[in-house]
Amino acid sequence: xxxxxxxxxxxxxxxxxxxxxxxxxxxxxxxxxxxxxxxxxxxxxxxxxxxxxxxxxxxxxxxxxxxxxxxxxxxxxxxxxxxxxxxxxxxxxxxxxxxxxxxxxxxxxxxxxxxxxxxxxxxxxxxxxxxxxxxxxxxxxxxxxxxxxxxxxxxxxxxxxxxxxxxxxxxxxxxxxxxxxxxxxxxxxxxxxxxxxxxxxxxxxxxxxxxxxxxxxxxxxxxxxxxxxxxxxxxxxxxxxxxxxxxxxxxxxxxxxxxxxxxxxxxxxxxxxxxxxxxxxxxx
Ligand SMILES: [Zn+2]
Numbered sequence: 001x002x003x004x005x006x007x008x009x010x011x012x013x014x015x016x017x018x019x020x021x022x023x024x025x026x027x028x029x030x031x032x033x034x035x036x037x038x039x040x041x042x043x044x045x046x047x048x049x050x051x052x053x054x055x056x057x058x059x060x061x062x063x064x065x066x067x068x069x070x071x072x073x074x075x076x077x078x079x080x081x082x083x084x085x086x087x088x089x090x091x092x093x094x095x096x097x098x099x100x101x102x103x104x105x106x107x108x109x110x111x112x113x114x115x116x117x118x119x120x121x122x123x124x125x126x127x128x129x130x131x132x133x134x135x136x137x138x139x140x141x142x143x144x145x146x147x148x149x150x151x152x153x154x155x156x157x158x159x160x161x162x163x164x165x166x167x168x169x170x171x172x173x174x175x176x177x178x179x180x181x182x183x184x185x186x187x188x189x190x191x192x193x194x195x196x197x198x199x200x201x202x203x204x205x206x207x208x209x210x211x212x213x214x215x216x217x218x219x220x221x222x223x224x225x226x227x228x229x230x231x232x233x234x235x236x237x238x239x240x241x242x243x244x245x246x247x248x249x250x251x252x253x254x255x256x257x258x259x260x261x262x263x264x265x266x267x268x269x270x271x272x273x274x275x276x277x278x279x280x281x282x283x284x
Contacts, residue, residue, distance in 0.1 A: 002053040003046040006091040009060035010109035010119035011160025041199040043072035045206025059091030102213040104157040111139025118184035130230040141168040149219035156209030240271035
């Protein structure tokens with residue numbers, strides 16, 4: 001039995017601040033260990049429930065955060081940055097390579113604009129005001145669930161702060177097993193449990209999630225699939241459109257339409273890459 005774990009960092013035990021999230025930041029090296037502890041607990045839970053292969057996708061920032069030396073030996077680590085030509089399905093790249101039985105979202109955060117949310121954003125905070133999938137406002141938990149759902153895989157667990165858990169349950173069903181490792185107090189403040197406390201909680205919940213996977217349905221939708229990106233600024237939408245993919249459907253909004261969720265995601269991600277590209281500083 002095979003389990004896939006998509007990992008982000010904002011929702012890891014103890015993580016509260018931008019400094020925790022960027023290489024070179026104060027306590028970043030420690031935060032990597034907290035993250036790895038959460039992931040190990042989820043891997044152990046999957047193994048307890050009978051998994052013999054567990055893919056772990058490091059899906060935050062440069063996507064090289066999990067410390068492989070300390071990673072559970074049952075895991076296979078998907079590592080390397082998200083680029084359309086490199087890791088096209090971003091946090092769930094690898095899901096297309098094998099037939100998985102269950103997926104988990106570990107260390108997740110709430111979507112851009114969440115009132116009172118902790119480290120809230122959607123994929124690229126610098127660019128994205130909002131993403132809508134089939135017209136519905138979507139955070140990363142729903143977007144990833146939609147991609148793995150395309151491959152027939154249900155999400156069985158989410159871990160993160162209380163706001164992220166609430167969002168995932170609202171989008172993926174109230175019966176989704178969620179582990180609140182901390183309570184959001186503001187954009188970069190939380191009341192966190194300790195890794196010693198959250199590890200057994202995550203392990204138990206992961207094991208239960210995998211054992212009860214038959215009761216969870218993969219997230220699916222109809223074809224064609226539209227994904228709208230509402231950018232922060234008009235110029236960002238303009239740059240994204242220069243790629244020749246997508247259509248403008250609002251002042252700051254670009255629509256990507258494709259036959260399925262993975263294809264639409266790939267278009268959208270290429271648009272974000274293009275929007276990130278800036279003119280050389282000598283031209284400013
Ligand atoms: Zn992240």
